[in-house]
Amino acid sequence: QEFRFGPCRVQGVALQELREAFWTVKDTVQAKDNITSVRLLRKEVLQDVSDAESCYLIRALLKFYLNTVFKNYLDEAADVRIRRSFSTLANNFFVIASKLQPSEDEMFSISESARRRFLLFQRAFKQLDIQAAQTKAFGEVDILLTWMEKFYEF
Amino acid sequence: HIAEDTSDLLQYVKFQSSNFENILTWDSGLESAPDVVYSVEYKTYGKKEWLAKEGCQRITRKSCNLTTETGNHTEHYYARVTAVSAGGRSATKMTDRFSSMQQTTIKPPDVTCIPKVRSIQMIVHPTSTPIHAEDGHLLTLEDIFQDLFYRLELQVNHTYQMHLGGKQRDYEFIGLSPDTEFLGTITISVPNFFKESAPYVCRVKTLPDRTWT
Numbered sequence: 001q002e003f004r005f006g007p008c009r010v011q012g013v014a015l016q017e018l019r020e021a022f023w024t025v026k027d028t029v030q031a032k033d034n035i036t037s038v039r040l041l042r043k044e045v046l047q048d049v050s051d052a053e054s055c056y057l058i059r060a061l062l063k064f065y066l067n068t069v070f071k072n073y074l075d076e077a078a079d080v081r082i083r084r085s086f087s088t089l090a091n092n093f094f095v096i097a098s099k100l101q102p103s104e105d106e107m108f109s110i111s112e113s114a115r116r117r118f119l120l121f122q123r124a125f126k127q128l129d130i131q132a133a134q135t136k137a138f139g140e141v142d143i144l145l146t147w148m149e150k151f152y153e154f
Numbered sequence: 155h156i157a158e159d160t161s162d163l164l165q166y167v168k169f170q171s172s173n174f175e176n177i178l179t180w181d182s183g184l185e186s187a188p189d190v191v192y193s194v195e196y197k198t199y200g201k202k203e204w205l206a207k208e209g210c211q212r213i214t215r216k217s218c219n220l221t222t223e224t225g226n227h228t229e230h231y232y233a234r235v236t237a238v239s240a241g242g243r244s245a246t247k248m249t250d251r252f253s254s255m256q257q258t259t260i261k262p263p264d265v266t267c268i269p270k271v272r273s274i275q276m277i278v279h280p281t282s283t284p285i286h287a288e289d290g291h292l293l294t295l296e297d298i299f300q301d302l303f304y305r306l307e308l309q310v311n312h313t314y315q316m317h318l319g320g321k322q323r324d325y326e327f328i329g330l331s332p333d334t335e336f337l338g339t340i341t342i343s344v345p346n347f348f349k350e351s352a353p354y355v356c357r358v359k360t361l362p363d364r365t366w367t
Contacts (some may be wrong), residue, residue: 016346023256023348030251036232039200142256143230149346154301 003096005151008055010099013092015145015152021088022141025081030139033132040136041093041143045121049114054151055100056114061144062097064122066090069137072130089141163190163245164237169220171258173295174283178210178218178233178249185269189240194218199230199251212238221284227255227298260295260351263304265340267356271363273328274336276356280323281342296321297345309337311339332363 003010049057070090125133162183171175182190196209197203210218224231234248261281268275280294287293296302308316308327318325330336339353 019346026256027250033251035246036197036199036251037202039230042200050348130231139251142253146228146255149300154346 002146002153003151004051005054005058005100006051008058008100010096013096015149018089018092019142019146021085022145023116025079025085026139026142028079028082029135033139034135035128035132038123038128039140039143040079040124040133040135041140041147042120042124044149045117046147048141049117049147050110051151052079052110053114053117057117058113058151059100060118061121062093062100064091064118065123065137065141065144066097067135068125069083074136108151161245163203163239163243164192164247167233167235167247167249169224169233169249169252169254169257171252171254172263172283174225174227174254174260174285174298175256176219176221176252176254178220178235180216180235180247182216182237188214190214190237190319192216193236193238194220194233195218195236196223196233201334204234207233224252224254225285227253227285227293229253247288255298256347258349260339260342260344260349262352263340263342265338265354265356267338267358269358269360271327271332271361272330274308274330274338274358274360275319275324276306276338277328278323278340278341295342295344299347301346302342302344305341305343309339321367322353330360332360335359341367 001014002010003013070086070093125137129138165181165183167178167180170179178194180192180343184190189286191212191214192210193212194207195204196207205223207218207220231252232248233252234246235262236244236246238244263281264279266277266279268277280296282294283293283298285298287294287297303321304319304323304325306318306325306327310316310330316327318327327336327338336358338356338358340356341353342351343349
């Protein structure tokens with residue numbers, strides 16, 4: 001079992017474990033997000049991502065989740081189930097992100113396209129109050145995992 | 155102003171999904187609520203508008219089929235119900251965020267069990283769903299779930315079972331005694347979404363061996 005984001009390979013991460021971690025808190029976390037008319041990880045961000053782009057995009061997304069979403073969310077996550085699920089996700093996101101080495105000599109247009117997609121996500125995030133945005137981003141981890149599954153070899 | 159408690163009008167608004175047949179159900183807190191009517195709306199997560207579900211406006215039953223409206227298995231949805239009593243009291247409640255891919259349960263597979271003299275063949279038929287591919291054909295469960303596989307078990311006697319499994323649809327348990335009854339159970343498993351169907355069960359008897367008669 002491994003992730004294959006184009007040239008980037010990541011082994012040693014069980015996608016099912018991530019899903020299980022999120023599944024246990026899905027309804028609790030998503031119920032805290034009452035902005036039903038905004039979706040951060042929308043189609044324009046994740047649809048039809050080429051293999052070559054995927055490594056750039058997943059690395060940017062995971063770094064953002066680690067540095068901006070998970071980093072501050074922990075204080076608010078008093079519920080022990082959420083904290084456990086949270087650390088499983090954060091630890092595995094860290095492992096994946098640290099193993100991603102997108103090639104330097106890839107065509108500029110590829111990395112630029114990935115960057116534009118990421119900026120769509122980041123801009124939508126910044127348009128919300130920070131706490132609402134973190135809650136929404138955490139509640140969309142299932143969308144992220146479903147997209148990541150396309151690059152997963154069972 | 156003290157908000158009136160209308161929780162007795164409406165409770166447990168949720169999706170019940172099986173093989174991507176998505177039914178919205180709810181309950182009323184009252185023993186009987188003959189004079190209450192219900193209206194259903196739904197929306198795609200991320201969109202602004204709530205859409206009224208035709209055919210589920212001012213109804214008295216407590217369910218509504220939203221399979222078509224929630225038919226994109228890669229999308230997430232919400233639905234909400236508004237209950238209005240004859241006396242003019244009303245209540246509105248929304249579902250949790252719904253993803254059919256994550257929340258649908260899997261029904262038992264459709265299987266043909268074919269007894270032979272010393273073996274039993276089992277052919278699993280593909281399970282189609284109400285979900286349309288871009289070219290219009292109906293997707294099967296196998297199309298949707300990458301890691302779907304079948305688990306087959308043959309109960310030989312009280313203490314001994316035979317096991318087969320995999321992604322293919324044609325299986326054969328071999329080396330069996332002729333003219334003997336066996337119990338076969340076949341389930342569908344989707345580990346990545348922690349799904350396992352109830353078993354399809356077939357009781358079959360191998361054919362008598364007539365070679366020397």
